[in-house]
Amino acid sequence: MTARHRSPAAPVLAIALAFAGCAAAPDAGSDAPAWRELFDGKELGGFAVTDFGGQGEVAVQDGRLLLGMGSPLTGVTWTGATPAGSYELEVVAARLDGGDFFCGLTFPVGQDHLTLVLGGWGGSLCGLSSLDGNDAAHNDTRCLRQFPDGKECTVRVAVAPDRVEATLDGQPLCRIDPRRHRLGLRPEVALSRPLGLASFHTVAAVRSVRWRPLAVAAGQP
Numbered sequence: 001m002t003a004r005h006r007s008p009a010a011p012v013l014a015i016a017l018a019f020a021g022c023a024a025a026p027d028a029g030s031d032a033p034a035w036r037e038l039f040d041g042k043e044l045g046g047f048a049v050t051d052f053g054g055q056g057e058v059a060v061q062d063g064r065l066l067l068g069m070g071s072p073l074t075g076v077t078w079t080g081a082t083p084a085g086s087y088e089l090e091v092v093a094a095r096l097d098g099g100d101f102f103c104g105l106t107f108p109v110g111q112d113h114l115t116l117v118l119g120g121w122g123g124s125l126c127g128l129s130s131l132d133g134n135d136a137a138h139n140d141t142r143c144l145r146q147f148p149d150g151k152e153c154t155v156r157v158a159v160a161p162d163r164v165e166a167t168l169d170g171q172p173l174c175r176i177d178p179r180r181h182r183l184g185l186r187p188e189v190a191l192s193r194p195l196g197l198a199s200f201h202t203v204a205a206v207r208s209v210r211w212r213p214l215a216v217a218a219g220q221p
Helices: 012-020 187-192
Strands: 047-049 058-061 064-067 073-078 087-098 103-109 112-120 125-129 153-160 163-168 171-176 196-200 202-213
Touching: 064 073, 064 196, 073 187, 087 103, 087 196, 103 153, 103 187, 112 153, 112 163, 125 163, 125 171, 187 196, 196 202
Parallel strands: none
Antiparallel strands: 047 073, 058 064, 064 202, 073 196, 087 153, 087 202, 103 112, 103 196, 112 125, 153 163, 163 171
16 A cells, blocks of 8 residues: 655544554553554554655655665654653664665653664764754764665663663663753754654655553653
8 A cells, every 4th residue: 555645734634543542552562552553554644744855755665664775865754643751662664775874763761752763874874863963973872783675673762850761672772861952953854853754865664653651650760
């Protein structure tokens, strides 16, 4: 099944149902809240194609959201209610072609926003953008990982008042205390606010996007 651009003017009721009616079961053996699925593998639903200018084709095919080669950016932005407070966000995605980031995940942190970059600047650089005016290539969250074409990876981002941390396939990727930094976005991805995905000169496939509230115990570090 293939889905093309869906206008942001789609009925509010449809968006609300897409957001509220797709709760997944909690992780087995866990007291964690249920995941809330934002992508059902069939249509864009509450996602709208981001009008970056020069964006490639966006389609849903074989249960995945495909972001075509952009010049330079292709992406989608969530148009429904967005996570707030403490929450966890998970994306399963893969690079299919290209040599730059296949997952630029923009998300809210309080009243601010950050972007987690996977595979940027030549294909392997990861990190948070931007901290104190420095993007992922120029701050302490910079790290390198390999992303073979077609291999899906799972990234999770946890947001709380005292931390923003990311894991990649269950392994630590980066962590900051947002209270110690000035948070911001590169201008190129400003249209991804408040929650969006983008790829840069790269064909990407997204299998899953979901979030859940994050229980933060009093005094937890």
